[in-house]
Amino acid sequence: MHIGLDDTDSTRKGCTTYVAALLVEKLEKLNVTFLDYPNLIRLNPNVPWKTRGNGALCLRIKHTSGLEDKIKETAISLVEEHSDLAFKGTDPGIVFFQNVEVPEDIKVFAKNAIMGIVTLKEAMRLIKKFGGEALGFKNCRGIIGALAAVGETLEGDHTFELIAYRLPENCGLKRKVDEASIFEMDELTRPYTFNNVDTEKGRVIITPRGPDPILFGVRGETPEIVKKAFGLVKPLESVDRWLVFRTNQGTDAHLKRVAALNQIEQYNSVVVKGVVSRNPRIIPLRHVIFSIKDETGEVDCAAYEPTGALRKVARDLIVDDSVEVYGAVRKPAGKPLTINLEKINVLALAPKFVFQNPVCEKCGKRLKSMGKGKGFRCEKCGTRFGDARKVQTAVERELKAGLYVTSTRSQRHLTKPLRRYGLEKHGAEAEGMIENWQFP
Numbered sequence: 024m025h026i027g028l029d030d031t032d033s034t035r036k037g038c039t040t041y042v043a044a045l046l047v048e049k050l051e052k053l054n055v056t057f058l059d060y061p062n063l064i065r066l067n068p069n070v071p072w073k074t075r076g077n078g079a080l081c082l083r084i085k086h087t088s089g090l091e092d093k094i095k096e097t098a099i100s101l102v103e104e105h106s107d108l109a110f111k112g113t114d115p116g117i118v119f120f121q122n123v124e125v126p127e128d129i130k131v132f133a134k135n136a137i138m139g140i141v142t143l144k145e146a147m148r149l150i151k152k153f154g155g156e157a158l159g160f161k162n163c164r165g166i167i168g169a170l171a172a173v174g175e176t177l178e179g180d181h182t183f184e185l186i187a188y189r190l191p192e193n194c195g196l197k198r199k200v201d202e203a204s205i206f207e208m209d210e211l212t213r214p215y216t217f218n219n220v221d222t223e224k225g226r227v228i229i230t231p232r233g234p235d236p237i238l239f240g241v242r243g244e245t246p247e248i249v250k251k252a253f254g255l256v257k258p259l260e261s262v263d264r265w266l267v268f269r270t271n272q273g274t275d276a277h278l279k280r281v282a283a284l285n286q287i288e289q290y291n292s293v294v295v296k297g298v299v300s301r302n303p304r305i306i307p308l309r310h311v312i313f314s315i316k317d318e319t320g321e322v323d324c325a326a327y328e329p330t331g332a333l334r335k336v337a338r339d340l341i342v343d344d345s346v347e348v349y350g351a352v353r354k355p356a357g358k359p360l361t362i363n364l365e366k367i368n369v370l371a372l373a374p375k376f377v378f379q380n381p382v383c384e385k386c387g388k389r390l391k392s393m394g395k396g397k398g399f400r401c402e403k404c405g406t407r408f409g410d411a412r413k414v415q416t417a418v419e420r421e422l423k424a425g426l427y428v429t430s431t432r433s434q435r436h437l438t439k440p441l442r443r444y445g446l447e448k449h450g451a452e453a454e455g456m457i458e459n460w461q462f463p
């Protein structure tokens with residue numbers, strides 16, 4: 024049985040991963056067999072009605088016949104009990120699928136829910152077609168994510184996250200974790216764990232800020248490494264329970280490569296190539312905006328303040344630079360389509376020139392202009408050069424070609440961090456590399 028869960032939480036309480044953790048414990052007591060780690064599937068982060076992490080859960084289990092109803096009842100009552108049903112915008116959904124193999128159509132639905140926009144109608148059509156069961160609360164929107172979590176079986180690149188939870192009575196209070204131990208854990212487990220700390224600001228980022236029950240979460244390449252990392256972090260308050268999830272976090276699964284600028288759509292996250300067509304301009308609140316174009320169109324690209332180093336890269340671009348940009352497509356009111364940058368791949372740099380006054384032929388000193396069209400004069404020896412012109416000089420670009428990623432603190436759950444490049448799981452080779460790695 025595949026059990027999908029989504030949208031039980033709100034900005035003021037709860038977390039669907041926590042409901043999944045409780046469900047795992049209840050199911051263990053029913054002696055079911057788990058066929059996979061609980062799957063934590065991050066869906067399209069640009070869906071306008073979702074403000075939080077947009078993560079859905081799926082548990083995949085084998086059970087003896089006759090247990091079916093008991094399992095469903097357990098899941099439903101947990102969701103009812105732990106959802107913030109009174110909160111507007113919390114619309115939980117549960118999906119049950121009694122199927123060994125996840126149907127191809129549902130896998131496609133999941134990809135669309137991660138990269139774009141899907142509808143409840145489409146979800147209900149698929150659930151009916153393949154004989155699944157769905158239970159929705161309020162406007163039932165959670166069914167969309169619950170089905171998408173069932174459909175994303177993580178056969179491609181994936182990562183793991185160990186989430187440690189707080190005692191219920193501590194939720195809402197300041198989290199107490201020894202920060203130095205997190206920096207040390209990062210040193211000892213890199214590059215096989217990621218997004219532990221933001222090096223630009225010297226800040227830990229494995230502890231969330233909200234009132235949810237998560238104390239911290241460690242992300243990494245294998246279940247073993249996140250467990251080892253967990254052992255290195257020193258919590259200064261009780262850990263209630265912890266669980267390892269298999270997830271699409273840090274895999275760039277949300278990015279859709281598009282061939283031309285006229286194919287980009289609002290609410291999608293895209294990867295697209297272009298040539299810088301307008302020099303960067305710095306706008307209030309220290310955002311940087313530049314434009315790129317290709318034969319089909321022109322769009323704005325924005326690097327906001329929290330993107331850190333990425334903003335500096337954006338500022339150093341000039342017209343005619345060739346780039347590949349990564350990010351969410353927005354349509355700000357009264358403005359053109361804008362890509363909110365997550366990454367920039369600088370493919371080729373245009374030559375940059377400065378125009379300078381010529382130097383004196385006699386003494387080598389740089390000349391002074393006598394006004395537009397009036398020539399130049401040497402301040403040292405007094406010689407005048409009536410028809411001399413400014414000279415064009417190539418200057419070296421400070422910016423280097425290559426891939427730049429937004430600061431750790433502004434990365435989306437799905438953004439693949441630089442640290443993961445080369446560690447992607449495509450097949451036996453990548454897995455083997457991780458397996459053979461020895462913890463120091």
Ligand SMILES: [Zn+2]
Binds near residue numbers: 387406
């Ligand atoms: Zn001179």
